[in-house]
Amino acid sequence: MQQDLLKTHVDECSLGLHDCSPQQVCINTVGSFICECNQANLTSINNKCVVDNGGINMYCYLMDSVQICECEKGFEIKSSSNSLQICEDIDECKSNPCPANSICKNLNGSFTCECLAGFIGSRATDHFECLDLDECSSSCLNTCDAEYGLCINQPGSYECQCKQGLYGNGRQNGCFDINECLSNQTKCHSNSKCLNTIGSYECRCEDGFYNTGMDCEEIN
Ligand SMILES: [Ca+2]
Ligand SMILES: [Ca+2]
Structure with a gap:
């Protein structure tokens, strides 16, 4: 009973018995304490003080009473001239990060590389690459006539030809005999x-x- 009474009078804040972060102020309460951000426009998220500045994709916190704002990965500060800093998506595609035979698609906070038609993505090596699809390796992948046509694989595509002595486009039912x-x-x-x-x-x-x-x- 005496111990409980004693606890209610302990000021964890002044005794340093709190675990508030440097960006927060410790407020003593009866029997406990709370951590609050030391600026009105800051809210505490995961023990970090985050500013509600409308700047989505940004973390702001106080370090030794100095507000530090950092953009999340994939974003960069658009303007720091005024008090409202905005993190904008980085257009990674401007630096051509994608391998040959692919196109870069910028995404909010990231980017992706998509292989061009006729190529398939491979991670067989330590990096992503787009390799030619051999359409001639399977009849499911080409429309050349299986009986009278010939499939010729090419980078990014393929060609159909008719077997010798036949004419036509080489596609299915597209080869005709020359009489x-x-x-x-x-x-x-x-x-x-x-x-x-x-x-x-x-x-x-x-x-x-x-x-x-x-x-x-x-x-x-
Ligand atoms: Ca992006
Ligand atoms: Ca091909």
């Missing part, structure tokens, strides 16, 4: 018939002729 037999470009012997095939043509000796390997000769 060489309809043109006069075939080198079939006069005693042979032109036979169109997908992507090529054959010369077949007419009935009564045999293939010598060079041309067709009459069977005796």
Whole structure:
């Protein structure tokens, strides 16, 4: 009982038995104490005095009665000429921090690098990089005709071509056979018939002729 009575009379503030920060003042209460910021426009957050200056993204605190304001990471002081200091987002993209084949996107308080179309992000090495996507490695990644087309990988893209002897754009169902037999470009012997095939043509000796390997000769 006597101890409890004694406690109510202890002035923790004057005896230094408080844990208020230097930016705060200790106010003795009955049985305890409170820490309050020593300026009217300051409020105590996490034992730190933060000024309500409208300057979002800023910490202000008092150090030896001097107000120190610091911007949070990703922000910088816009103007310190007047009493109202404002922390503005740093546009990190101005210093080109992103790797090749990516674009920088500035964000509030940070930034991000986004790979361009046709490239994929990789953290295989100690830094982020955007590597070419090999669209030809899987039929799911390209629209080249699987049967008659050819996929040619290129940095950031790919190309489709038709296999030899076919024409078209190489995309799905986009390759067409050239009927060489309809043109006069075939080198079939006069005693042979032109036979169109997908992507090529054959010369077949007419009935009564045999293939010598060079041309067709009459069977005796
Ligand atoms: Ca930013
Ligand atoms: Ca590619």
